[in-house]
Amino acid sequence: MHLAMISCTPRNVKMSNTAKIIESFKTGFEKGGNTTEAHYLSQKNKWGNIRDAFNGNEHILFAIPLFFECVPGIMLEFLETLEPKEYPDGMAKTKIGFILQGGLAEASQLRCGEQYLERLPGYLNCQYSGTLIKGNMSMVSMLGDKSGEKLVAPFMDMGEYYAEHGAFSKERVSDFAKPEYFSKGFILLYKLLNPMQRLFISLLTKKRGRTDSLKAKPYQKYLV
Amino acid sequence: MVVSSMRKSIGANGGSVLKYIIINTLLENNIESRGAISDLSRSIAISDVIYTEGMKIHGCIGCNGCWMKTPGVCRIKDDYEQILIKILQSDRIIFITEAKFGFVSWKMKNLIDRLLPIGVIYSEFKNGRTRHCARYKKCADMGLLFTGDGDAVYLSAWMKQISLNLCAKSFGVFEISDGKELCDAFSHD
Numbered sequence: 001m002h003l004a005m006i007s008c009t010p011r012n013v014k015m016s017n018t019a020k021i022i023e024s025f026k027t028g029f030e031k032g033g034n035t036t037e038a039h040y041l042s043q044k045n046k047w048g049n050i051r052d053a054f055n056g057n058e059h060i061l062f063a064i065p066l067f068f069e070c071v072p073g074i075m076l077e078f079l080e081t082l083e084p085k086e087y088p089d090g091m092a093k094t095k096i097g098f099i100l101q102g103g104l105a106e107a108s109q110l111r112c113g114e115q116y117l118e119r120l121p122g123y124l125n126c127q128y129s130g131t132l133i134k135g136n137m138s139m140v141s142m143l144g145d146k147s148g149e150k151l152v153a154p155f156m157d158m159g160e161y162y163a164e165h166g167a168f169s170k171e172r173v174s175d176f177a178k179p180e181y182f183s184k185g186f187i188l189l190y191k192l193l194n195p196m197q198r199l200f201i202s203l204l205t206k207k208r209g210r211t212d213s214l215k216a217k218p219y220q221k222y223l224v
Numbered sequence: 225m226v227v228s229s230m231r232k233s234i235g236a237n238g239g240s241v242l243k244y245i246i247i248n249t250l251l252e253n254n255i256e257s258r259g260a261i262s263d264l265s266r267s268i269a270i271s272d273v274i275y276t277e278g279m280k281i282h283g284c285i286g287c288n289g290c291w292m293k294t295p296g297v298c299r300i301k302d303d304y305e306q307i308l309i310k311i312l313q314s315d316r317i318i319f320i321t322e323a324k325f326g327f328v329s330w331k332m333k334n335l336i337d338r339l340l341p342i343g344v345i346y347s348e349f350k351n352g353r354t355r356h357c358a359r360y361k362k363c364a365d366m367g368l369l370f371t372g373d374g375d376a377v378y379l380s381a382w383m384k385q386i387s388l389n390l391c392a393k394s395f396g397v398f399e400i401s402d403g404k405e406l407c408d409a410f411s412h413d
Binding site: 108 | 283284285286287288291292293294295296297308309312313324325326327328329330331333334336337339344345346347348349352353354355356357359360373375378381382385386389
């Protein structure tokens with residue numbers, strides 16, 4: 001199977017969590033002789049080639065960061081340049097799968113976006129082959145190459161799984177994406193450890209050139 | 225940028241009333257949009273109508289600079305900042321947009337995505353789920369009117385979620401011809 005993968009993040013490839021997920025997924029998918037091609041919507045000068053990839057392939061995977069509970073504006077902008085696919089026999093052949101990743105850890109944070117993606121292939125006259133969701137991915141780039149690679153490593157297995165089954169099953173995805181919600185015990189622990197997490201973020205961002213308090217209110221002067 | 229100050233947010237007795245703004249990605253001369261705004265302005269005091277067509281508004285580039293480098297300030301320098309200030313100053317926002325593929329247009333989603341500086345990077349638990357903390361004490365409640373290929377059920381669920389994330393309230397999503405229903409939702413609050 002040949003899979004055209006399209007990264008839908010506006011972030012540049014080098015700093016992109018989504019691109020790192022694609023790399024890991026690709027390694028698993030290509031085991032056993034499958035092939036892939038990767039495209040990046042952040043490279044707007046290549047949208048013509050990406051449209052060709054969409055139109056010329058029967059297996060497509062969009063990899064997406066969650067922006068405000070759904071897909072980023074850049075993905076919608078690209079989609080609006082596409083025409084629904086046409087088939088000589090009228091039967092939709094192209095299968096579209098998705099990887100949807102977000103910063104907050106619970107799978108429940110990604111369900112609203114997943115619902116949209118379930119409907120999207122129909123608008124393009126394509127078939128839906130599932131959405132792989134995963135939270136806690138915002139740290140991939142922040143933690144650096146080595147620790148970041150550990151976070152995206154599980155996507156390799158899912159690449160292998162997708163190559164074998166041609167789709168993501170709901171059950172497998174839920175298992176991969178868990179927890180759906182945190183337990184009460186975890187929430188209590190989180191509240192206890194939250195000051196330490198905040199200190200870590202504060203120190204990390206200060207080291208990287210933060211200019212103001214993380215809770216700064218720069219537009220407060222306009223609010224009277 | 226076209227900003228029309230339609231009516232001052234001052235009540236008849238001189239007291240302040242809720243400040244409504246409209247953020248509209250449709251053209252100013254769009255007939256449906258003009259009709260909807262005319263209907264809305266009969267029921268609520270709209271202080272500003274912002275037509276984004278012709279404004280220079282880039283999509284969020286996902287750099288997280290507004291959380292980690294220059295907290296609260298987007299690093300993209302374009303016409304969006306004036307919209308963000310209007311949003312922060314308002315009590316209720318009505319988004320008007322064309323819909324595509326069952327969802328809002330990319331132009332509207334770009335506007336929503338750029339709301340990120342309203343939150344902070346820190347998170348907390350609210351109703352059993354993690355949420356990013358709000359940067360300011362209040363965020364405007366919101367409703368949406370759409371024209372075209374929109375899935376009102378999905379859009380309503382989506383707007384409810386983003387409102388929760390912004391510590392705000394959703395007044396629902398309606399077809400542009402049903403602006404009165406949005407007014408009813410406002411008035412029943």
